[in-house]
Amino acid sequence: MWQELREELHSKGFEVVTVALDVGGVEATKEFVDRANAQHPSLLDQAHVVDELFGVVNVPNGVWIDEDQMIVRPAEPAFPGRNPVMESFEKLDVSTLPPDIADMMTEVKKIKTDPEAYKAALLDWVERGADSPYALTPEEVVARSHARTDDQARAAAHFELGQHLHRNGDHAAAIPHWREAHRLQPDNWTYKRQAWNFEDPIRQGHTDAYDGSWIEDVKKIGAENYYPSVTF
Amino acid sequence: MLLDSLQVPVEDFEARTGWSVQPQGLCQGDVCLPLPETARTADGTLDVQQVAERAGMPLVHDETHDLWALGPAAGAERRVLTTAHAPELELPDLRTGELFRLSSLKGQKVLLLAWASW
Numbered sequence: 001m002w003q004e005l006r007e008e009l010h011s012k013g014f015e016v017v018t019v020a021l022d023v024g025g026v027e028a029t030k031e032f033v034d035r036a037n038a039q040h041p042s043l044l045d046q047a048h049v050v051d052e053l054f055g056v057v058n059v060p061n062g063v064w065i066d067e068d069q070m071i072v073r074p075a076e077p078a079f080p081g082r083n084p085v086m087e088s089f090e091k092l093d094v095s096t097l098p099p100d101i102a103d104m105m106t107e108v109k110k111i112k113t114d115p116e117a118y119k120a121a122l123l124d125w126v127e128r129g130a131d132s133p134y135a136l137t138p139e140e141v142v143a144r145s146h147a148r149t150d151d152q153a154r155a156a157a158h159f160e161l162g163q164h165l166h167r168n169g170d171h172a173a174a175i176p177h178w179r180e181a182h183r184l185q186p187d188n189w190t191y192k193r194q195a196w197n198f199e200d201p202i203r204q205g206h207t208d209a210y211d212g213s214w215i216e217d218v219k220k221i222g223a224e225n226y227y228p229s230v231t232f
Numbered sequence: 233m234l235l236d237s238l239q240v241p242v243e244d245f246e247a248r249t250g251w252s253v254q255p256q257g258l259c260q261g262d263v264c265l266p267l268p269e270t271a272r273t274a275d276g277t278l279d280v281q282q283v284a285e286r287a288g289m290p291l292v293h294d295e296t297h298d299l300w301a302l303g304p305a306a307g308a309e310r311r312v313l314t315t316a317h318a319p320e321l322e323l324p325d326l327r328t329g330e331l332f333r334l335s336s337l338k339g340q341k342v343l344l345l346a347w348a349s350w
Contacts, residue, residue, distance in 0.1 A: 002345060012341075013339075013340050013341055014340065014341045014342075014343070015337055015340045015341070015342050015343075016342075016343050016345060017332075017334065017337070017342055017343070017344050017345065018345045018346075018347055019321075019323065019344065019345065019346050019347070020326065020347060020348060020349065021346055021347070021348045022348055022349050022350070024349065024350075026326065028349045028350075029326060029349050030326050032349060033326045033327060038327065041325050041327075041332050041337075042325060042326045042327055043321075043323040043324065043325055043326065043332055044323060044324050044325075044326050045323050045346075047234075049248075049321075049323075050321070050344075050346050052303070052304050052312075053250060053304075053312075053319045053321060054312065054313075054319070054344070054346075055311075055312035055313065056346045059346050059347050059348045060345060060346060060347050061345070061346045062343050062344065062345050062346075063318075063343075063344040064341070064342070064343060064344075065318045065334070065337075065341070065342040065343075065344060066341055067338070067339050067340060067341060068338070069317065069318045069334070069335060069337075069338050070316050070317060070318065071313065071316045071317070071318050072316070074312075074313060075346070078343070078345060122343065125341070126341055129341070138315070138316035141313060141316040142311055142313045142314065142315065142316060143311065145311040145312045145313035146311065146312045147310070147311060147312075148304060148305075148306050148307070148310045148311055148312045149306055149307070149308060149310070150288075150290065150306045150307070150308075152306065153288075153289065153290050153303035153304050153305070153306035154290040154292060154303055154306075155303075156303045156304055157290050157291070157292040157301035157302060157303035158292055158301070160233070160234055160301045160303075161234065161292060161294050161299060161301040164234050164299065164301075165294070165297060165299075170297070173294070173296060173297065177292075177294070190346075190348065193348070193350050194348070194350055197350035201350070204350075
């Protein structure tokens with residue numbers, strides 16, 4: 001989907017840069033990039049540094065950067081005009097599913113996204129640049145970026161230690177650091193889902209390793225708040 | 233930023249944290265924090281403990297592996313972005329394995345899109 005949009009807009013001086021937030025590295029990500037036949041830079045971020053640098057806390061998230069390398073919209077949920085995954089779920093009859101999967105899908109269906117509005121805003125910006133109402137002032141960009149409290153900064157440090165230990169073969173040593181990252185920054189879904197996924201890749205369900213799970217944590221905040229609504 | 237020593241080369245620190253080390257101190261956007269003389273050495277390394285304290289960056293230690301991680305500068309009123317200038321982002325491109333720099337796209341509009349396989 002992003003590749004299509006990129007082809008549509010590349011001649012207007014627009015480029016997409018995808019960043020895979022994946023401790024699993026090349027093995028976990030390259031097949032997706034190859035299958036999409038990506039013509040744009042397709043980066044790998046094993047330490048989730050874009051969380052720290054740009055304030056990403058969930059995926060998919062987009063940041064708009066203009067010709068002068070000024071951010072004109074900070075990290076926010078980003079969808080390319082359609083959301084085929086959510087569309088495929090709309091028709092799904094959850095009563096036919098095993099109870100735990102049905103419970104998950106019921107929550108997934110409550111998640112709110114607005115792919116059409118996002119694409120329309122993006123097209124307007126590519127066409128009109130700074131004159132687009134969707135391009136924010138530097139002050140708005142800073143104010144809308146995620147908070148950075150001491151706890152959140154410590155969460156980033158613990159997450160980075162955890163991914164390093166995991167990648168160097170000591171998965172058990174990563175868990176206490178990831179638990180600490182989750183405790184310190186509970187609204188960061190990339191830290192949580194990445195960690196849960198190693199224990200239970202299908203459901204990201206409850207395991208002895210962590211206090212939370214996808215379904216428990218989504219119910220806690222309300223699935224409709226999983227992606228904060230984008231204010232245009 | 234992951235560290236196996238509390239003395240770090242200036243260029244490594246700058247590339248990973250988005251701060252630059254200037255004669256007047258530690259700078260990001262319009263903000264410069266003075267650094268004590270002892271925080272930098274003649275051979276181009278920084279004393280991470282002094283820098284962390286001055287900039288409000290958490291330093292987390294894993295004792296078993298004797299590793300450190302330096303978190304980003306923080307504060308009660310602080311946002312992730314202190315300026316709208318995009319920080320440099322240096323990461324490998326999955327297509328080629330080569331290091332890519334966000335600043336190489338200066339002159340184009342960019343949508344930076346975070347995704348994941350999980």
